[in-house]
Amino acid sequence: MSLVGLLKQGNHHAGYIRLNTQLVTKPKDLLEYFTIHEMVHLIEPTHSERFLSILSRHCPAWREARAELNELPLAAECWNE
Numbered sequence: 653m654s655l656v657g658l659l660k661q662g663n664h665h666a667g668y669i670r671l672n673t674q675l676v677t678k679p680k681d682l683l684e685y686f687t688i689h690e691m692v693h694l695i696e697p698t699h700s701e702r703f704l705s706i707l708s709r710h711c712p713a714w715r716e717a718r719a720e721l722n723e724l725p726l727a728a729e730c731w732n733e
């Protein structure tokens with residue numbers, strides 16, 4: 653499954669986060685990035701400047717984590733910075 657698919661399965665629209673169990677097989681820092689990413693979506697649904705500001709505050713190394721995720725056998729999530 654691609655990262656896009658995993659992110660889509662991370663339900664952040666109903667006030668809770670559901671993470672795909674495939675994520676537990678990934679390095680802990682990547683799981684942390686993924687979880688923080690989804691948590692930020694609870695208060696900011698789009699990848700807006702506000703989203704990036706909040707994400708950067710709670711996960712300063714998000715760019716590295718995202719790049720690392722993209723190097724895994726997963727597709728990149730498409731979103732503008």
Ligand SMILES: [Zn+2]
Nearest residue numbers: 659689693699
């Ligand atoms: Zn997202």
